[in-house]
Amino acid sequence: MESLNVISSASTAKPRFSFQQFLKKSTFFRPVTQTLMPRHTTNWKISTPILKAQQSELEDGSATVSESIIPEGDALKVKEWEVGMFQNEVAESQGIRIRRRPPSGPPLHYVGPFEFRLQNEGNTPRNILEEIIWQKHVEVSQMKERKPLPTLKKALDNAPPVRDFIRALKAANSRTGLPGLIAEVKKASPSRGVLREDFDPVEIAKAYEKGGAACLSVLTDQKYFQGSFENLEAIRNSGVKCPLLCKEFIIEAWQIYYARAKGADAILLIAGVLPDLDIKYMTKICKLLGLATLVEVHDEKEMDRVLQIDGIELVGINNRDLETFKVDISNTKKLLEGDRGERIRQKGITVVGESGLFTPDDISYVQEAGVKAFTTGTLQIPSNFLSFKKVSSLRGLVIISVTGSCELQYTSSTTLSFEKSRRK
Numbered sequence: 001m002e003s004l005n006v007i008s009s010a011s012t013a014k015p016r017f018s019f020q021q022f023l024k025k026s027t028f029f030r031p032v033t034q035t036l037m038p039r040h041t042t043n044w045k046i047s048t049p050i051l052k053a054q055q056s057e058l059e060d061g062s063a064t065v066s067e068s069i070i071p072e073g074d075a076l077k078v079k080e081w082e083v084g085m086f087q088n089e090v091a092e093s094q095g096i097r098i099r100r101r102p103p104s105g106p107p108l109h110y111v112g113p114f115e116f117r118l119q120n121e122g123n124t125p126r127n128i129l130e131e132i133i134w135q136k137h138v139e140v141s142q143m144k145e146r147k148p149l150p151t152l153k154k155a156l157d158n159a160p161p162v163r164d165f166i167r168a169l170k171a172a173n174s175r176t177g178l179p180g181l182i183a184e185v186k187k188a189s190p191s192r193g194v195l196r197e198d199f200d201p202v203e204i205a206k207a208y209e210k211g212g213a214a215c216l217s218v219l220t221d222q223k224y225f226q227g228s229f230e231n232l233e234a235i236r237n238s239g240v241k242c243p244l245l246c247k248e249f250i251i252e253a254w255q256i257y258y259a260r261a262k263g264a265d266a267i268l269l270i271a272g273v274l275p276d277l278d279i280k281y282m283t284k285i286c287k288l289l290g291l292a293t294l295v296e297v298h299d300e301k302e303m304d305r306v307l308q309i310d311g312i313e314l315v316g317i318n319n320r321d322l323e324t325f326k327v328d329i330s331n332t333k334k335l336l337e338g339d340r341g342e343r344i345r346q347k348g349i350t351v352v353g354e355s356g357l358f359t360p361d362d363i364s365y366v367q368e369a370g371v372k373a374f375t376t377g378t379l380q381i382p383s384n385f386l387s388f389k390k391v392s393s394l395r396g397l398v399i400i401s402v403t404g405s406c407e408l409q410y411t412s413s414t415t416l417s418f419e420k421s422r423r424k
């Protein structure tokens with residue numbers, strides 16, 4: 001972008017000057033009050049129609065400029081993009097590495113009255129989480145157009161009553177002396193690919209409930225997890241009683257209302273994606289709607305940010321680094337040690353262990369660290385399950401493998417018996 005030249009079409013002589021020179025000359029490019037707009041935006045007001053120049057690149061990297069009008073729809077996109085860039089800056093200041101929008105803006109990049117087509121490597125997501133977030137932004141914008149918030153709010157009048165997610169976890173914990181199980185209804189994931197081809201979400205949800213899950217987590221992202229809001233709705237309407245977590249990548253309040261309309265009792269907020277203000281604001285909306293909020297953290301910094309927000313009752317420690325996929329369950333222990341752990345206990349926060357918890361040993365380990373609940377999406381019960389030792393430490397917990405090859409069943413004695421799956 002720095003080397004871009006601008007040719008004014010207004011002049012027949014087409015004088016050439018550098019883009020930098022142009023920036024200095026142009027009144028359009030004066031910096032604005034930094035508190036209101038991101039560094040790289042300019043002080044031109046978005047009002048429609050906007051007089052702008054259209055720029056197309058020449059072979060030598062320079063560009064031609066011609067006057068045109070920004071249609072109202074595009075002006076809105078520009079505004080949205082500017083808000084997104086502002087969010088990127090706020091997020092960065094809180095140590096959030098995930099950018100909410102591509103840094104170079106939409107493919108057509110407006111600067112003052114000009115429009116540029118940029119080929120910028122910054123527009124490539126740096127990791128899978130960032131890719132998911134950028135994709136989510138596009139999806140949510142489209143969904144919002146189809147179902148604006150007022151329509152959605154009306155639909156909430158007919159939504160089923162909310163079930164108490166946190167109470168269900170606490171009850172399971174005190175009943176069994178084990179962390180409450182949040183079993184995940186998940187067909188696929190970016191890190192593990194397809195987990196189960198013949199995926200019947202309602203059948204799996206019922207099996208989990210029968211198997212002793214306190215709550216269920218339903219993946220609703222379609223592109224990366226092959227989930228859907230239809231799955232969530234179908235489970236809610238199937239007679240399953242467990243409270244449901246809508247496992248979605250929430251970036252806008254609209255999604256919370258949508259999740260509630262589809263039968264969610266709880267939603268996930270990822271601290272690695274959302275700045276503090278978003279977490280505060282979204283938690284308030286959830287409280288108004290009666291939903292629980294599971295705020296997910298991965299490192300100390302995110303935990304410390306979340307601990308200074310009032311009213312957070314449920315915090316998930318993700319052992320999976322969503323930027324690299326590396327899983328390390330000692331992460332849970334690390335984040336619950338020392339003063340930090342003390343603060344969490346004092347605040348009465350229920351801690352959920354997330355990811356990489358496959359075996360009874362794993363679960364005992366995070367329980368000792370202080371978790372009162374855990375999520376698992378891919379319990380791996382090997383086909384030679386008889387060699388699956390130390391299962392007895394999981395007394396009281398009945399788990400049915402989502403991969404469906406076998407079943408772990410708790411008996412009234414202190415040992416667990418194993419049976420081949422009764423699934424057809």
Ligand SMILES: O=C(O)c1ccccc1NCC(=O)[C@H](O)[C@H](O)COP(=O)(O)O
Nearest residue numbers: 189190191192322354355356376377378
């Ligand atoms: O699991 C992934 O590959 C993944 C990638 C990018 C964003 C999120 C991802 N997972 C979401 C989850 O939080 C897990 O589904 C959940 O913690 C259960 O994990 P596991 O028991 O290890 O299947």
